[in-house]
Amino acid sequence: xxxxxxxxxxxxxxxxxxxxxxxxxxxxxxxxxxxxxxxxxxxxxxxxxxxxxxxxxxxxxxxxxxxxxxxxxxxxxxxxxxxxxxxxxxxxxxxxxxxxxxxxxxxxxxxxxxxxxxxxxxxxxxxxxxxxxxxxxxxxxxxxxxxxxxxxxxxxxxxxxxxxxxxxxxxxxxxxxxxxxxxxxxxxxxxxxxxxxxxxxxxxxxxxxxxxxxxxxxxxxxxxxxxxxxxxxxxxxxxxxxxxxxxxxxxxxxxxxxxxxxxxxxxxxxxxxxxxxxxxxxxxxxxxxxxxxxxxx
Amino acid sequence: xxxxxxxxxxxxxxxxxxxxxxxxxxxxxxxxxxxxxxxxxxxxxxxxxxxxxxxxxxxxxxxxxxxxxxxxxxxxxxxxxxxxxxxxxxxxxxxxxxxxxxxxxxxxxxxxxxxxxxxxxxxxxxxxxxxxxxxxxxxxxxxxxxxxxxxxxxxxxxxxxxxxxxxxxxxxxxxxxxxxxxxxxxxxxxxxxxxxxxxxxxxxxxxxxxxxxxxxxxxxxxxxxxxxxxxxxxxxxxxxxxxxxxxxxxxxxxxxxxxxxxxxxxxxxxxxxxxxxxxxxxxxxxxxxxxxxxxxxxxxxxxxxxxxxxxxxxxxxxxxxxxxxxxxxxxxxxxxxxxxxxxxxxxxxxxxxxxxxxxxxxxxxx
Amino acid sequence: xxxxxxxxxxxxxxxxxxxxxxxxxxxxxxxxxxxxxxxxxxxxxxxxxxxxxxxxxxxxxxxxxxxxxxxxxxxxxxxxxxxxxxxxxxxxxxxxxxxxxxxxxxxxxxxxxxxxxxxxxxxxxxxxxxxxxxxxxxxxxxxxxxxxxxxxxxxxxxxxxxxxxxxxxxxxxxxxxxxxxxxxxxxxxxxxxxxxxxxxxxxxxxxxxxxxxxxxxxxxxxxxxxxxxxxxxxxxxxxxxxxxxxxxxxxxxxxxxxxxxxxxxxxxxxxxxxxxxxxxxxxxxxxxxxxxx
Numbered sequence: 001x002x003x004x005x006x007x008x009x010x011x012x013x014x015x016x017x018x019x020x021x022x023x024x025x026x027x028x029x030x031x032x033x034x035x036x037x038x039x040x041x042x043x044x045x046x047x048x049x050x051x052x053x054x055x056x057x058x059x060x061x062x063x064x065x066x067x068x069x070x071x072x073x074x075x076x077x078x079x080x081x082x083x084x085x086x087x088x089x090x091x092x093x094x095x096x097x098x099x100x101x102x103x104x105x106x107x108x109x110x111x112x113x114x115x116x117x118x119x120x121x122x123x124x125x126x127x128x129x130x131x132x133x134x135x136x137x138x139x140x141x142x143x144x145x146x147x148x149x150x151x152x153x154x155x156x157x158x159x160x161x162x163x164x165x166x167x168x169x170x171x172x173x174x175x176x177x178x179x180x181x182x183x184x185x186x187x188x189x190x191x192x193x194x195x196x197x198x199x200x201x202x203x204x205x206x207x208x209x210x211x212x213x214x215x216x217x218x219x220x221x222x223x224x225x226x227x228x229x230x231x232x233x234x235x236x237x238x239x240x241x242x243x244x245x246x247x248x249x250x251x252x253x254x255x256x257x258x259x260x261x262x263x264x265x266x267x268x269x270x271x272x273x274x275x276x277x278x279x280x281x282x283x284x285x286x287x288x289x290x291x292x293x294x295x296x297x
Numbered sequence: 298x299x300x301x302x303x304x305x306x307x308x309x310x311x312x313x314x315x316x317x318x319x320x321x322x323x324x325x326x327x328x329x330x331x332x333x334x335x336x337x338x339x340x341x342x343x344x345x346x347x348x349x350x351x352x353x354x355x356x357x358x359x360x361x362x363x364x365x366x367x368x369x370x371x372x373x374x375x376x377x378x379x380x381x382x383x384x385x386x387x388x389x390x391x392x393x394x395x396x397x398x399x400x401x402x403x404x405x406x407x408x409x410x411x412x413x414x415x416x417x418x419x420x421x422x423x424x425x426x427x428x429x430x431x432x433x434x435x436x437x438x439x440x441x442x443x444x445x446x447x448x449x450x451x452x453x454x455x456x457x458x459x460x461x462x463x464x465x466x467x468x469x470x471x472x473x474x475x476x477x478x479x480x481x482x483x484x485x486x487x488x489x490x491x492x493x494x495x496x497x498x499x500x501x502x503x504x505x506x507x508x509x510x511x512x513x514x515x516x517x518x519x520x521x522x523x524x525x526x527x528x529x530x531x532x533x534x535x536x537x538x539x540x541x542x543x544x545x546x547x548x549x550x551x552x553x554x555x556x557x558x559x560x561x562x563x564x565x566x567x568x569x570x571x572x573x574x575x576x577x578x579x580x581x582x583x584x585x586x587x588x589x590x591x592x593x594x595x596x597x598x599x600x601x602x603x604x605x606x607x608x609x610x611x612x613x614x615x616x617x618x619x620x621x622x623x624x625x626x627x628x629x630x631x632x633x634x635x636x637x638x639x640x641x642x643x644x645x646x647x648x649x650x651x652x653x654x655x656x657x658x659x660x661x662x663x
Numbered sequence: 664x665x666x667x668x669x670x671x672x673x674x675x676x677x678x679x680x681x682x683x684x685x686x687x688x689x690x691x692x693x694x695x696x697x698x699x700x701x702x703x704x705x706x707x708x709x710x711x712x713x714x715x716x717x718x719x720x721x722x723x724x725x726x727x728x729x730x731x732x733x734x735x736x737x738x739x740x741x742x743x744x745x746x747x748x749x750x751x752x753x754x755x756x757x758x759x760x761x762x763x764x765x766x767x768x769x770x771x772x773x774x775x776x777x778x779x780x781x782x783x784x785x786x787x788x789x790x791x792x793x794x795x796x797x798x799x800x801x802x803x804x805x806x807x808x809x810x811x812x813x814x815x816x817x818x819x820x821x822x823x824x825x826x827x828x829x830x831x832x833x834x835x836x837x838x839x840x841x842x843x844x845x846x847x848x849x850x851x852x853x854x855x856x857x858x859x860x861x862x863x864x865x866x867x868x869x870x871x872x873x874x875x876x877x878x879x880x881x882x883x884x885x886x887x888x889x890x891x892x893x894x895x896x897x898x899x900x901x902x903x904x905x906x907x908x909x910x911x912x913x914x915x916x917x918x919x920x921x922x923x924x925x926x927x928x929x930x931x932x933x934x935x936x937x938x939x940x941x942x943x944x945x946x947x948x949x950x951x952x953x954x955x956x
Contacts, residue, residue, distance in 0.1 A: 036753045043750055044767055050786040050824065051770065053793045057785060069796045107682070115679035122672035130676070135941075137687050138878075139933045141885040143906040144926035147697075147913050148690030171686040174679055179874075221836075232775045234888045235910075249775040267785065270778045277773020281766045288832065289761055291839025355847050376853040388848035390862045401862075402852040449852055 051274065058267035065263045080268035090269065093248030096162065098276065100237070100245065101230045103166035104173055108226050109219065112177035117207070119178065120185035121193070134175040142235045145171070153240055160244040165237045169230045176229065177222050184218025184292065185211075220287035227280050248273055299365040299379075299457035299490065301329040301352060306361035308347055314359075321347045323514040324361065329458070329492060334484045336505035337494045340537070344514040345494045349460050352492070353382045365457060381450025382460040386467060387442035391435040395426055398434050399448045420452045423483060440472045444479075451483060458490035465500065477504055498538050510534050526585075532655045535583050541615060544589070544625045545581045545652070548572055557582070560621025563598045565646040571660045572651065581652040588648035589627040591616060592641040593634045599641030607635050618642070697923035715924035724900070725908060725925065729932070732905045736883040739822045743879060746823065747830025748868065752860070754835050765835070772828050780892025783821045787893075807894055811901035814894045818902055821889060826882070830875045837871040838864060873944050877937060884933050905929055 057065055058080055059073040084090040118124070119131060149168055150159070158164040192214065196206040212219065238250035252269050308322040317323055321344045329335055337345045350356040352363060354375035362369050370378055381402075390398050399417045408416075421427045424444045429437065434445055443464055450459045461480075465473045481504060484491050493504050501508050502522035509519045510533070518530035529535040535543030546557040550573045555562045562582070572580055592599055602620040607629075614635055618625045620642065627642070629635055651658045698715055719725055750768065755761045771779070787807060789795040798805035807814040841863065849859045887906035890896065896903035909929060913922035 040750075040753050040755070040764065044764065047767060047771060047824065047828070049793065050782045053786050054782050057791070065791055069791060069793070071793075111679040111682055114675035118672035118675035121666060123666045123668045124670045124672045127672075130680075132938075132941075134683065135937070136934055137683060139881045139930070139937055140687065140691075141906055141909075141926075141929055141933065143885065143887060143909045143913075144694060144930055145690045146910065147919070147922075148693035151693065152689055167682070167686060170682050174683050178679065183870075228773055231773060234775055234777045235906075247775075249777050252781065253777065263785065263791070266781055270774075270781055273775050273778050274770060274773065277770065278766060280773065281769045282762075285762050285765050288765060288836050289756075289839055290836075291841070292836050350847075353851060355850070375847070375850045380851065382847070382851050384844040384848060386842070386844060388844050390866075392862060392866045401854070401858075405853045405855065405858060446848070449848075 054267050054270050057263060058271045060264060062262065062264045080264040081272075083265055084268055084272065090248075090251060093246060093251035093269075094272065096241070096245045097231065097237075097247040097249070100162040100165040100169070100247070101227060103162055104169045104230045105223055105226045107166060108170055108173045108177045109223060112174055112181055112222070113212070113219075114207075115174075116178045116181035116185055117211070119182045121190065134178055138172050138175045138179075140171065142171075142233070146235065146239050149236065150239055159240065160242045162245045164240045165245065165247070166230075168236045168240055169233060173226050173229055176225055180222045180225060181215070181218055184215045184221075188214055217287045217290055217292065220284045221292060224280060224284040224288075228277070231277065300331045300367075301458060301490065301492075302362075302364040302367070303327040303348075303352075304362040304364060306351065306358050306363065308344075308351060308356065308358045308360075317514075320359075320514050322351070322358070325516055327509065327516055327519070329490055331490055332488045333490055334481070334504060334506050335490075335492045336501035336508045337492060337511060338496065338498060338501040338508050338537075339511035340496055343511045345511050346462055348511070349382070349462050349492065349494050352458075353380045353460050354378045355382075379453075379455045379457045380460060381453060381456045381458075383443070383446050383450060383462065383464045385463045387439060387446045389434040389437070389442050389445050391433075393434055394430065395421075395432055395434050395437070395445055396430040398445050399426075399430075399452050402449050402453050416452050416454070420448045423451070423486070424448050424479065440468045440476060443468060443476070447480075447483075451487065451489075456489060458492060461491065461493040463495055464493075465495075473500075474503075480504060498540075510537065512537075528657065529583070529650065530657050532581060532583065532652050535585075535650070535652075539585060539587075541586055541626045541628075543583045543585050543650075545583045546623055546625075548580050548582050549578070555582075557620070558622045560600070560623070562644070563600055564644060564649065567660050568646060568649060568651065571658060575651075575653045575658070577654055579654050581655075582644075583650040583652055584644050584648055586615065586626045586628040588645060589625065590643040590645065591618075591627045591629055591633070591636060592643070593636035594641065596641050596643065599643050602640050602642050604636050604638055604640050607637075616640070694923045694926050697919045698927055699920075701920050715920045716928065719921055719925045719928055725905075727900070728903060728905050728908045731901075731903070732884060735819070735822075735886070735904065736880055738819055739826070739883050740876065740879055742819070742823050743827045743830050744872070744876060747827045747875070748834050748872075750827065750831040751834030751838055752864070754831070756839070765832075768828050768831055770828075771825050772832070774825075776888035777892050779821065779825050780889040783817065783824075783889070784893050787817055807898075809898055811898055814898060814902050818890050818893060821893065822883065822886070825889065826879060829878065830872075833871040833875045834868055837868045841867050877940065880940070881933060881937065884936075 056070075056072060059076050059078065060070065061075060061077050061079065064070060064073070064075055119127065145168075153159045153164045153168075158167075188211070192210070193206065196210050197203075201210065234247070234249045237247040238253075241247065241250070248269065252266060304326055305324050306322060306326070307320055307324045309320045311319050314320060337348065339345050347356065351358050354370070354373055354377075357371060363371055365378065375382075390401060393401065396417055399420060400413045403413045403416060417430075418427070421430055424447065426441070426444055426448060429441060434442065437445065447459075447461075447464070450456060465476060468476060477500065480491070480493075483489075493501070495501050495504075502525075505522070507519060507521055508525055509516045510525065510531075511517070512531065512533040518525060518534045520528075520530075525534055525538045529538065529543060532543075532545055535545065546562070548555055548557050548562065550556070550569065553569075555564050555569050555572055564582070568582070572582075590599075595601070600620060602618040602625070605617040605619055605624075607617070608615045611631075613628055613630050616627045616629055616635065618627060618640060625642075646660070649660065651660050699713070701714075754764050754768070774782070784792075786792045787795045787805075789799050789805065795805055795807075804810075805813055807817050845863050846859065849863055854862070885906055886904055887910065890902050890904060891907055894902045896907050909922060909925055912918050912925065
């Protein structure tokens with residue numbers, strides 16, 4: 001044996017002790033803790049700063065905004081919010097957006113649940129190709145579909161309705177929902193299904209009473225993503241609507257008046273679009289924190 | 298190599314413990330000697346895993362000290378304690394091969410590669426993993442994975458002790474005995490202190506020289522499997538060890554007679570005196586089902602009991618009896634006559650245990 | 664999981680299939696139809712074959728847009744993926760801080776895309792925006808309407824701000840699904856922080872990262888609203904990405920044939936990249952399984 005290899009138990013212990021000291025010097029848990037918090041805080045500041053600026057401007061009058069840079073509203077005003085909440089062309093934008101988002105979530109989850117179950121439990125002709133085809137829809141740039149969508153929905157008489165946008169958003173939301181749900185369902189042992197069938201449950205009862213509660217976390221996470229992608233999409237939503245079902249995001253593009261952009265109202269409207277998202281994250285935060293490893297493993 | 302001493306050790310998960318029930322580990326003193334094979338036996342929730350994590354350093358005890366060879370190690374993190382621990386579910390590094398998994402603890406302390414190879418090959422051979430060394434650990438079966446977890450503990454030259462936290466939970470029954478024998482073999486070969494946590498008395502008694510039985514955060518008895526069986530220190534040990542568990546009868550002395558409920562028990566003077574001396578109402582007489590004499594015919598000093606039913610278990614049967622108002626179980630070997638309807642019982646004095654406030658009290662037999 | 668072969672599963676798929684097909688197949692057919700015709704009005708059209716495709720593929724403006732698009736997507740991926748993993752690693756795991764940080768970090772994801780553009784438009788203006796104003800005060804002549812470099816840097820910063828949370832969120836969730844025993848075993852094996860990351864955390868993150876990277880690639884490749892609001896594609900065409908070129912062509916100029924051909928090329932590029940990525944990952948995993956099986 002070479003010299004570098006300790007042979008006696010004592011020597012082995014000493015070497016281990018030396019390694020420990022090295023490690024402990026390197027570790028310094030307290031300072032690491034602070035560095036961690038420092039970095040986290042820095043990132044949060046980066047996230048919040050633009051949002052703060054939006055908030056700041058939403059409480060300033062347009063004269064103050066254009067008069068010069070102020071770090072906080074010096075003459076605090078809620079006139080922009082009052083305007084949005086009192087003019088129906090503004091607040092109906094929110095109502096429209098929320099309406100089609102909810103419709104889309106409902107439709108997507110309703111058809112995605114059985115489909116994801118089929119993918120996670122059964123083999124059938126064309127299953128793999130079908131799955132990849134679904135994913136390709138996720139990749140279709142909405143810009144590609146603008147014109148055909150407009151024509152399609154115009155022809156079937158759905159133009160400028162909530163359901164038109166809800167259906168259009170199904171293009172990318174259903175595949176996404178199937179993808180996420182399939183991952184969660186594959187995590188549920190198949191024996192559960194078999195036991196339930198032996199116990200005499202019919203498929204629909206089993207699915208609703210036993211299976212869905214078991215993947216409630218997954219459904220929560222899926223709904224979060226459905227909300228997210230439907231709420232933030234603008235291109236399809238504004239193309240398929242004119243006045244009756246116009247989403248808030250496209251109402252906002254009309255703040256350019258004769259006297260330039262109405263910055264205060266734009267900021268206030270923007271701030272209000274953030275709120276529903278916060279509510280949604282608040283509800284699913286525990287599902288996310290519980291941890292999930294998406295995808296097929 | 299180390300002797301592990303627990304000194305006035307206690308642990309609670311609550312920030313503000315009020316009663317003894319708030320403690321996962323109630324104050325205890327205990328010594329694990331160097332080179333022993335020990336089992337920590339108890340039902341789930343009795344604090345055995347907590348105790349194990351305190352020894353390995355994953356948890357810091359709320360009070361008391363953990364000493365390795367007389368040195369207090371409370372503040373040392375697990376990585377500085379030279380302890381290996383095998384968990385209930387196999388922990389393996391998915392992306393590494395079996396070889397790299399086994400080499401991992403050595404490479405972490407910068408052991409020369411030649412030495413790493415030597416150790417890995419040695420341990421792989423003992424664990425019969427040589428053929429799998431090049432495979433990705435992810436694709437092993439559960440028992441192979443668990444062997445890899447154990448191997449990572451064995452491969453280190455500096456381990457003072459290996460702690461096992463119910464390591465055979467996920468292993469198929471037919472492989473369990475094989476792995477258990479392997480562990481025993483390893484213990485004899487490397488002379489490492491091993492502490493094995495389990496809730497299975499069979500596992501504990503086949504693995505360990507001495508078993509510590511834990512109940513509600515305390516070690517209620519520490520002894521050889523035989524001692525636990527023949528002289529349980531605590532009623533819980535009586536219930537928990539043996540199959541079926543010990544019979545316990547609430548007794549008291551009335552008019553100079555030892556009574557269980559309304560039934561007089563035919564027991565010796567020593568037992569009578571011991572019961573009479575106890576200064577509490579919580580007095581129990583315990584007897585193992587194996588030690589109850591069951592006769593199909595009336596015998597001298599026999600107490601008449603009703604036979605409720607008998608369960609034939611092949612080489613022996615369990616008879617369910619009612620004596621007065623008390624239910625008893627007795628074990629009858631296959632060469633004995635299994636009584637029906639009525640039976641006459643005798644409790645040999647030397648086989649009786651007296652439990653006052655749940656703890657065993659010695660009976661002086663004249 | 665070993666699945667049962669059962670074609671009745673198609674009944675469970677059917678409703679989904681009909682809906683997606685309605686949203687995907689019919690419009691796609693329309694696009695294909697346009698791409699091979701020259702449409703003058705509702706009644707006059709000529710079959711042009713692959714004419715439009717040739718024209719589009721040879722259009723230098725579009726070639727430039729494709730290159731810009733790749734440069735943009737790769738840049739944001741290179742920044743967002745490591746940053747997102749880093750954020751996920753330092754996010755608190757317990758207590759009210761965990762919830763608070765989770766909500767704050769997720770916020771940018773739930774803002775409509777054009778509002779994101781507006782937020783950054785306001786934030787970066789030299790006169791009334793905190794960032795634009797600060798940079799100018801510090802002596803840097805920041806101007807996104809004149810300097811392509813500033814415009815690019817700002818759009819990338821905006822995208823990092825907007826989308827890093829998605830990677831962070833997915834990774835955070837992936838990390839939370841690792842049982843404690845793994846960390847405990849690593850401590851007992853005396854693994855360094857790096858070894859814990861490399862051999863425990865990263866392997867568990869593979870799945871969520873595949874999804875994260877795919878989603879990020881697709882979305883960055885389709886980016887439209889944010890740069891449109893922020894820079895309008897300028898200065899010049901330095902921040903004009905594919906979606907915007909396409910929309911301008913289709914809606915603005917009413918060039919149905921070319922824009923349809925362009926749409927299909929665009930779609931195929933995304934499909935191809937994603938397919939290569941997807942198959943590469945799947946093969947990597949299959950390799951792992953086959954080698955020993």
